[in-house]
Amino acid sequence: xxxxxxxxxGGPAGLAAAVSAWDSGARSVLILERDKELGGILNQCxxxxxxxxxxxxxxxxxxYAGRFIELLQQTGVDVKLDTMVLHITDKKEIHAVNxxxxxxxxxxxxxxxxxxxxxxxxGAIGIPGDRPAGIFTAGTAQRYVNMEGYLCGKRVVxxxxxxxxLIMARRMTLEGAEVLACVxxxxxxxxLNRNIVQCLNDxxxxxxxxxTITKIEGKRRVERVIVSKVDENxxxxxxxxxxxxxDTVLLSVGLxxxxxxxxxxxxxxxxxxxxAVVFENMETSLSGVFACGNVVHVHxxxxxxxxxxxxxxxxxxxxxxxxxxxxxxxxxxxNGIGYTVPQKLRLENIExxxxxxxxxxxxxxxxxxxxxxxxxxxxxxxxxxxxPGEMEKIILPKAKLAGLTGELTxxxxxxxx
Amino acid sequence: MQxxxxxxxxxxxxxxxxxxxxxxxxxxxxxxxDKENDAAEGTTKANxxxxxxxxxxLPGTKMAFHNVRGNRMVKELCKHYQVHxxxxxxxxxxxxxxxxxxxxxxxxxxxxxxxxxxxxxxGAETLELEPNLxxxxxxxxxxxxxxxxxPWELCIALVxxxxxxxxDHYFSHEVTAITPEENGYAVTVKxxxxxxxxxxxxxxxxxxxxxxxxxxxxxxxxxxAKGEYYLLDKNQGGLVxxxxxxxxxxxxxxxxVSPTVHGNLIVxxxxxxxxxxxxxxxxxxxxxxxRKISEKTCQKIDFRQSIRNFAGLRAISGQEDFxxxxxxxxxxxxxxxxxxxxGLTSAPSIALEALELLQKAGLGLIEKKEFKNTRKVVRMxxxxxxxxEQKIKENPLYGRVICRCETITEGxxxxxxxxxxxxPSIDAVKRRTNAGMGRCQGGFCSPRVLEIIAREKGIDPxxxxxxxxxxxxxxxxxxxxSK
Numbered sequence: 001x002x003x004x005x006x007x008x009x010g011g012p013a014g015l016a017a018a019v020s021a022w023d024s025g026a027r028s029v030l031i032l033e034r035d036k037e038l039g040g041i042l043n044q045c046x047x048x049x050x051x052x053x054x055x056x057x058x059x060x061x062x063x064y065a066g067r068f069i070e071l072l073q074q075t076g077v078d079v080k081l082d083t084m085v086l087h088i089t090d091k092k093e094i095h096a097v098n099x100x101x102x103x104x105x106x107x108x109x110x111x112x113x114x115x116x117x118x119x120x121x122x123g124a125i126g127i128p129g130d131r132p133a134g135i136f137t138a139g140t141a142q143r144y145v146n147m148e149g150y151l152c153g154k155r156v157v158x159x160x161x162x163x164x165x166l167i168m169a170r171r172m173t174l175e176g177a178e179v180l181a182c183v184x185x186x187x188x189x190x191x192l193n194r195n196i197v198q199c200l201n202d203x204x205x206x207x208x209x210x211x212t213i214t215k216i217e218g219k220r221r222v223e224r225v226i227v228s229k230v231d232e233n234x235x236x237x238x239x240x241x242x243x244x245x246x247d248t249v250l251l252s253v254g255l256x257x258x259x260x261x262x263x264x265x266x267x268x269x270x271x272x273x274x275x276a277v278v279f280e281n282m283e284t285s286l287s288g289v290f291a292c293g294n295v296v297h298v299h300x301x302x303x304x305x306x307x308x309x310x311x312x313x314x315x316x317x318x319x320x321x322x323x324x325x326x327x328x329x330x331x332x333x334x335n336g337i338g339y340t341v342p343q344k345l346r347l348e349n350i351e352x353x354x355x356x357x358x359x360x361x362x363x364x365x366x367x368x369x370x371x372x373x374x375x376x377x378x379x380x381x382x383x384x385x386x387x388p389g390e391m392e393k394i395i396l397p398k399a400k401l402a403g404l405t406g407e408l409t410x411x412x413x414x415x416x417x
Numbered sequence: 418m419q420x421x422x423x424x425x426x427x428x429x430x431x432x433x434x435x436x437x438x439x440x441x442x443x444x445x446x447x448x449x450x451d452k453e454n455d456a457a458e459g460t461t462k463a464n465x466x467x468x469x470x471x472x473x474x475l476p477g478t479k480m481a482f483h484n485v486r487g488n489r490m491v492k493e494l495c496k497h498y499q500v501h502x503x504x505x506x507x508x509x510x511x512x513x514x515x516x517x518x519x520x521x522x523x524x525x526x527x528x529x530x531x532x533x534x535x536x537x538x539x540g541a542e543t544l545e546l547e548p549n550l551x552x553x554x555x556x557x558x559x560x561x562x563x564x565x566x567x568p569w570e571l572c573i574a575l576v577x578x579x580x581x582x583x584x585d586h587y588f589s590h591e592v593t594a595i596t597p598e599e600n601g602y603a604v605t606v607k608x609x610x611x612x613x614x615x616x617x618x619x620x621x622x623x624x625x626x627x628x629x630x631x632x633x634x635x636x637x638x639x640x641x642a643k644g645e646y647y648l649l650d651k652n653q654g655g656l657v658x659x660x661x662x663x664x665x666x667x668x669x670x671x672x673x674v675s676p677t678v679h680g681n682l683i684v685x686x687x688x689x690x691x692x693x694x695x696x697x698x699x700x701x702x703x704x705x706x707x708r709k710i711s712e713k714t715c716q717k718i719d720f721r722q723s724i725r726n727f728a729g730l731r732a733i734s735g736q737e738d739f740x741x742x743x744x745x746x747x748x749x750x751x752x753x754x755x756x757x758x759x760g761l762t763s764a765p766s767i768a769l770e771a772l773e774l775l776q777k778a779g780l781g782l783i784e785k786k787e788f789k790n791t792r793k794v795v796r797m798x799x800x801x802x803x804x805x806e807q808k809i810k811e812n813p814l815y816g817r818v819i820c821r822c823e824t825i826t827e828g829x830x831x832x833x834x835x836x837x838x839x840x841p842s843i844d845a846v847k848r849r850t851n852a853g854m855g856r857c858q859g860g861f862c863s864p865r866v867l868e869i870i871a872r873e874k875g876i877d878p879x880x881x882x883x884x885x886x887x888x889x890x891x892x893x894x895x896x897x898x899s900k
Binding site: 034082084086095097098099100101102103105118119121122123124126128129130131132133134137139140143144147148150151152153154214215217219220221236247260263 | 647648652695697698699700701704721722723724725726727797798802803805806809810813814816817818821822824826856857858859860861863864868878879882883884885886887888889890891892893
């Protein structure tokens with residue numbers, strides 16, 4: 001089997017990338033999706049709030065996915081559902097299986113990685129205690145409640161204040177469960193502020209910042225959890241224990257880009273994002289392999305996933321006809337910067353401007369963002385507030401970048417009044 | 418008519434499983450009974466999963482004999498029943514003068530125990546074999562016959578084979594009383610039923626003393642000692658190629674670092690004495706202790722790559738050696754107790770001694786004309802692309818991947834649900850197929866596995882359990898009509 005472009009994953013990233021590749025002139029495009037339908041995790045996100053940036057209106061997750069599926073249907077992009085990619089080689093061979101085609105080896109000229117991310121589990125954060133039923137990642141609970149129509153808990157404690165956890169605190173409440181607490185290790189929430197307000201405050205669910213679950217108890221089903229306050233080093237403070245009698249623990253303790261295929265293909269991974277290191281056109285260290293969406297870095301808003309993925313799709317289409325190699329400048333994380341995407345810029349590929357996404361390492365009030373090169377300031381932007389839970393974006397005009405070589409450094413300067 | 422069994426085995430862990438499997442080769446009416454809902458539910462599913470070479474036990478003990486003989490038997494059984502096993506070898510490392518002496522002592526003990534191929538390696542030789550270990554290692558004991566195994570898979574394979582060959586199994590049947598009667602024993606179960614048997618085997622693990630005390634005066638107590646573990650992502654599995662032990666202390670063989678047969682890394686156990694018989698809780702301080710102690714072996718372990726913590730219980734009887742005997746005064750009641758480390762390795766060999774004891778007590782052993790071994794496990798990811806293609810043609814469900822982390826297909830899950838012992842829970846399916854064993858710990862696949870279990874069993878999804886009986890996953894909507 002041969003295709004010009006193979007997109008791995010039919011969630012929001014893969015859909016936007018495939019549509020954009022087609023719109024940019026590619027005519028041999030295939031999406032491989034492991035689930036039975038397109039749309040990815042959006043299908044279980046039945047709440048609204050999607051699309052404000054991209055479509056300028058408020059949609060539910062399935063509606064947002066639906067918009068892209070309609071766009072896709074107007075193209076000639078092929079789709080294989082219920083298909084699992086097993087391996088990708090550095091020769092851009094894709095090994096995949098499904099029930100109809102059996103074991104396939106697909107040769108691609110370009111590949112777009114759009115596998116999304118997975119949730120961190122109890123094991124990853126090592127919550128001590130028993131191991132009964134009733135401990136779910138928030139996304140798994142969301143699937144049970146929204147897709148299968150089953151309630152998976154009646155008295156719930158949510159650990160972590162990531163967006164899915166916040167959304168699920170509200171969702172479980174609406175389904176008749178009692179959400180006793182949302183417990184967050186850090187002194188600030190990792191979720192969007194609007195979700196704290198609309199999902200916790202509006203329902204009177206207490207948020208315990210600088211707290212964590214120090215023990216889960218229960219032989220068959222969860223019976224109770226112990227919650228403790230933590231000190232500035234995030235270690236539990238003895239004597240601060242609170243007991244919650246609950247039957248369910250939902251975990252919203254972070255997302256991890258699913259890059260097992262990426263690693264296997266030998267593509268360079270950024271340890272800060274857990275995603276591939278990408279250039280300005282979303283190309284990875286392996287020429288002709290692009291990546292977009294949550295597999296590159298975890299986004300807060302699907303709108304930004306779509307925008308980033310459209311760029312990857314167009315870049316893959318362009319790659320079919322011209323070489324994009326060239327000298328690159330690297331973007332370094334200076335003071336207060338958690339990561340940037342892209343991590344490398346090939347200035348000659350930038351037409352008018354390029355976007356740089358990043359996250360701050362902590363909560364900042366009035367501050368300045370400074371991009372410098374060899375000690376020389378290239379750009380200075382003002383920010384009123386930044387938080388690790390909210391992805392930031394800056395536009396880099398080509399004119400400002402012209403002639404730069406070596407390394408760029410992005411850093412935060414706090415403005416004290 | 419009331420069945421009278423020839424032999425009833427109490428406990429479907431690795432010890433009971435090995436005994437049942439051996440017995441099933443003979444023309445006997447046999448059964449296994451366990452308080453849990455599946456085989457391998459106790460210590461068998463929560464241990465280091467090591468096939469010990471046999472240099473630890475004191476020469477002349479039952480432990481030494483069964484360890485060394487069992488080591489070879491485990492290898493054969495795994496080969497025979499397609500159980501994951503690797504004879505990867507093991508090392509005991511020494512970092513100071515005292516430990517060098519210990520390594521020397523273990524070597525001598527191993528020679529006396531007739532452990533093949535033992536060798537003391539210099540620090541440099543050790544690091545050449547295992548470059549990621551602590552550079553301060555001064556020497557090590559290399560045992561080429563040390564290995565790793567999937568213990569619950571071995572146990573399930575043996576019990577399944579016995580069932581396939583006619584053994585009955587009573588799971589979720591907790592024994593509450595044992596009464597000697599004419600020509601045997603009456604065994605009363607919590608739900609009220611009574612089983613009758615001519616011979617009885619106590620392989621009840623952590624509860625062996627309780628079973629003993631139901632029929633005889635107590636002469637030992639099981640005081641469980643808990644061990645906790647880290648299981649790490651496969652990206653850490655390559656840090657070591659062999660089982661790496663530290664020098665044993667009074668507390669046991671100490672914290673080991675080892676690859677698993679699935680390619681993960683296991684680190685543990687510690688030891689907490691005097692804990693409850695159902696206490697499998699992990700503890701933050703203990704886990705931190707394990708991380709610290711493991712640094713002596715290897716400083717490169719990235720514990721952020723942990724995918725699961727768990728705890729298991731050692732069946733400590735207070736006696737130095739395994740208890741393998743006919744209970745004094747109780748004819749035909751064979752006891753296999755205090756089967757602590759190296760119990761997993763020793764179990765197949767202990768089973769042979771158990772059969773000898775039964776025979777001595779009068780049990781006649783006539784081999785079956787036909788002993789069925791129909792266990793065939795399809796593991797898609799271990800097949801070549803052509804073989805996979807062929808399998809998918811035979812059964813398209815082999816082409817639908819359900820567990821993405823471990824690449825387990827719907828066909829493999831359905832196979833497990835049709836096996837001789839029908840898995841009662843999502844975790845039981847996991848132990849048979851590996852679905853949900855990977856880095857997302859069933860986050861993506863458990864809703865789908867749940868759906869497949871419900872479909873294949875013809876039950877409502879809310880009836881599917883996670884592990885133990887009543888460990889419900891989905892709760893009915895209160896008051897509302899179900900959707």
